[in-house]
Amino acid sequence: MSHLFSARDVSVRFGGLQALDKLSLDVDEGTIIGLIGPNGSGKTTFFNALTGLCQTAGGQLLLDGTDITGLEPRHVYSRGVTRTFQRSRLCLSLSVFDNVVIGRQNSLDLNIVSNLLQRGRFNAAVRENHERVRALLATFSEMLAGRIFDPLHSLNMIDRRRIEVCRALVAEPRLLLLDEPSAGMTPDETHEFMDDILKVRSNNPRMSIIIIEHEMDLMRRVAERCIVLNYGRKVADGTFDAVVADPWVQEAYLGTS
């Protein structure tokens, strides 16, 4: 069976540190995969390797069977893999619209001369972007959509996280990577955010999501499959219930054995 994405024996080294050690995993179209593991187990490194932000020391990354190992980040992005970052990369002084539309970097022709000569075409592209960003914000809430031109610094934490997700979604990815999206949220906000992720998925049934998360309640609710890393190696892969019942996971990750 062909998978949307596969990692085959992917390794990443930082000097003497083996951050990923022959990691293999498959992601099917339309699934939500939870990636869990202790601090420093290689979760973010896996996202970085997949999006071209760090070099691999071996193995292959396949998107739809095509080898994307070693591609530059913008080329991985244009093939439909987008992400959020563990540390926010939003620009607080810019508007909500600007922060989201950056994710459609290929959609606007920024050549001033051609834009002056073809004002109609440029205005149509701006209008189209506005509509698209507005519709995306409205999937989260009409209130957020109404704040499209507010400066980002006026939004609270959960809305800022939603903006980061919108930025990754605006390019209509096939594979969305979320790196600890609920970090710093209250339990109530985390709960609301889970509903958002499920909404995003039901609006995009063919899109696959890999979500790194320490919040086990969120995992239980949204992830159809969980993959557990430890020291850069995959130590468990299965349904949430199967994975948390695994004695190794209980001891090494949950510390509850």
Ligand SMILES: Nc1ncnc2c1ncn2[C@@H]1O[C@H](COP(=O)(O)OP(=O)(O)OP(=O)(O)O)[C@@H](O)[C@H]1O
């Ligand atoms: N650019 C880098 N240079 C050197 N070492 C790095 C680099 N990036 C990550 N590491 C190391 O690689 C290991 C894996 O880090 P990574 O950030 O992938 O872990 P993580 O599972 O995302 O952890 P956390 O849950 O804390 O976010 C850690 O030991 C980390 O210190």
Ligand SMILES: [Mg+2]
């Ligand atoms: Mg991390």
